Amino acid sequence: MAPVDVLDDEDEPRIVDTHCHQPTEEFLNDAGGQMMEDAANKFGADMETDTYENLVEEYHEVGISTAVLLGWDAETNTGNPPVPNDYVAEIRDQYDDFFVGFASVDPLKDDCAQEAERAVKDLDLSGFKFQQIAQGFDPSDPEHDELWTTIEDLGVPVVFHGGNSTLGAGAPGGRGLKVKHGNPMLIDDVAAEHPDLQILIAHPAFPWEKEQLAICQQKGNVYMDLSGWMPRYIDDQVLHYAKTLLQDKVMFGTDYPMIDPKPWLEQFAELEFPEEVQRKILWENAEQFLDL
Numbered sequence: 275m276a277p278v279d280v281l282d283d284e285d286e287p288r289i290v291d292t293h294c295h296q297p298t299e300e301f302l303n304d305a306g307g308q309m310m311e312d313a314a315n316k317f318g319a320d321m322e323t324d325t326y327e328n329l330v331e332e333y334h335e336v337g338i339s340t341a342v343l344l345g346w347d348a349e350t351n352t353g354n355p356p357v358p359n360d361y362v363a364e365i366r367d368q369y370d371d372f373f374v375g376f377a378s379v380d381p382l383k384d385d386c387a388q389e390a391e392r393a394v395k396d397l398d399l400s401g402f403k404f405q406q407i408a409q410g411f412d413p414s415d416p417e418h419d420e421l422w423t424t425i426e427d428l429g430v431p432v433v434f435h436g437g438n439s440t441l442g443a444g445a446p447g448g449r450g451l452k453v454k455h456g457n458p459m460l461i462d463d464v465a466a467e468h469p470d471l472q473i474l475i476a477h478p479a480f481p482w483e484k485e486q487l488a489i490c491q492q493k494g495n496v497y498m499d500l501s502g503w504m505p506r507y508i509d510d511q512v513l514h515y516a517k518t519l520l521q522d523k524v525m526f527g528t529d530y531p532m533i534d535p536k537p538w539l540e541q542f543a544e545l546e547f548p549e550e551v552q553r554k555i556l557w558e559n560a561e562q563f564l565d566l
């Protein structure tokens with residue numbers, strides 16, 4: 275079976291991956307550190323670094339035209355260096371017809387709102403990514419409200435992590451990371467108080483998929499993606515909602531390099547969603563959300 279039946283042979287690649295990390299040491303070794311090694315050991319993932327040339331080639335081969343490249347700054351909570359916003363912008367500039375760059379700011383740093391402004395106004399980055407478990411913060415805490423207001427005023431979308439994390443998995447104390455910060459209910463507060471903030475909850479938010487589906491249904495400004503999980507392991511109710519009620523709100527994402535696009539797209543094709551729904555999930559919803 276071809277990875278994507280909905281693309282004709284003569285079609286230009288059009289699929290959008292909303293969730294892509296650097297396959298380089300900047301993410302896997304420097305920012306990831308010990309907690310990333312735990313994840314790799316636990317799940318047998320291949321943590322070998324790779325080049326952006328190979329990434330783009332691999333993506334183009336399966337019909338992907340665009341990937342959102344995510345920054346990472348969990349320095350205060352983990353002690354690991356960030357994947358700096360300047361680096362994300364530099365890679366985006368090198369592959370500007372392929373990557374959309376999303377910044378990361380550390381909500382526990384005093385200058386996070388200023389850095390958010392700089393990332394959009396000076397670096398021309400297109401949105402933000404937060405990983406509340408690695409960054410060790412509760413997004414619903416009023417102390418972060420200035421940051422959400424700043425991003426809302428900047429008029430760019432934000433990706434929040436959803437659900438448990440594989441980072442630190444199996445280590446004593448999970449390397450001190452707290453799973454509760456991945457509960458999507460904490461994002462519901464942010465969405466309610468910032469109705470102009472466009473929010474994408476990344477991943478089926480195990481073990482809170484039902485909460486996530488409820489929020490995506492109730493909040494016009496909240497979306498979700500299917501990244502981080504191979505389709506075969508995604509909760510049945512999530513797949514049912516993606517096919518029906520939430521077909522305008524669910525997007526494709528990989529969580530590269532932890533998951534490669536080709537096997538993901540092959541498994542997704544096996545689900546045999548209606549073609550119009552596949553098109554929405556694989557690119558139309560993302561094109562709208564990212565204003566491509």
Ligand SMILES: [Zn+2]
Nearest residue numbers: 293295502529
């Ligand atoms: Zn990720």
